[in-house]
Amino acid sequence: MNALELTGQARTHVVEPPGLQCLMHPDAASAYLAMRESAARSGIVLEAVSAFRHFDRQRQIWNAKFRGERPVLDAKGQPVAVDSLTEARRVEAILLWTAVPGSSRHHWGTDLDVVDRAAMPEGYAVRLEAAEYAPDGLFGPLTAWLDRHMRRFGFFRPYVTGRGGVRPEPWHLSYAPVARSALAALDVETLAAAVRGHEVLGEATILSRLPRIYRRYVRTIDHAPRMRSRWARPPAR
Template identity: 45%
Template sequence: MILCDEAVLTGLTERHLVQNAQGVKLHAEVAAPFAALCAAALRDGIAIRVASSFRSFERQAHIWQAKFSGQKPVLDQNGQAVVIKQLAGLAKLEAILLYSALPGASRHHWGTDLDLYDAAAVTADYQLQLTPAEYGTNGPFYRLACWLNQHSARYGFFLPYQRYQGGVAAEPWHLSYQPVACEYLAQFSPALLKHCLEQHPIAGQALVLTHLDALYQRYISNICPPP
């Protein structure tokens, strides 16, 4: 078992991370497998680049606050904007959680998860959106999505949001390093998350804590299992 503590699991420390040659922060055990995966993809003409890797609690809380207050767009599964200020209660949380994790509960805190795109498929000035359409049949990153589905397991990676299961939307760009991430998820719990949020309040704190157990089951532990 790969043991860790609450600070690692909830994004409150960076001591488990290293920085690769491209400046990407990764869990120390992920850097070498990810480099091997990128090298293999490049041999097939796919230039993997990282849109997001490690994300701290503070950074996730900033994203959460912006979406909760309506300052940052909240999208539905069709890529359409949701008028978040017209929602209240659990419905508001569900709209945000479709694509954005609770601070303290993002898999990006662990340094095991990355959002990827193919730089070889677009021009240098391309404005990345990270939407399903970009990775669909007619999107620029369809070849990358197919390649990851076929080859990522060989390097220890899997797609935790390969399909929609009633929680987080399908995210074909989101790759996770199975040997570490699955151990970390096994050590995570609603009680641990509750303790973190009590020490570091977020937007909608009372509402989140009221529904925390249900949110945990639907949006945190509810992933597509590794192959």
């Protein structure tokens, strides 16, 4: 991936897999389709509610939160009144749940937020909250299935423990073989070039803190367990 692809400013590294209404990196897409097929045999209908996300979309989300037009939540999920915060604090508050435009793993096309369509009652609005993915939650069986099988297809969860800056996101999966090299290729300078002069609110604050933001929110993830040899093989059809 080149700098524009790594920061979501291009779509040259993603495709729309047949039958799915989202964009993914081709390698992640074939692994995901194989995993989806396997899950279906266990009665789980995997659905990606978010996969590739363009820089412009991430900026729209970021700027809406910065302006207080979209809720900003604290670590407990309670709304924060952003207009009462200094710019620096506002940036920190948003970072808890939202990546700086250019730094989202969704830019790579390797990461997706998944639900189990089969478990959802009609008209159910997905909240993407930890409780839904807990053992007694609506998506508890999905969590258990993924725990057991996703590794075989190359997927892992980069935000499990919240040990980085990002809150735990049990719905967020990442395709390790490609995401690993994307992470290695994305450096602070590439990220700075994406933010600078691209109408990201709080730009000056973000740029002045970028090395720390990068360490804490981009580099600090729950890494994939050591890849087994079977990961290296193309997923079974």
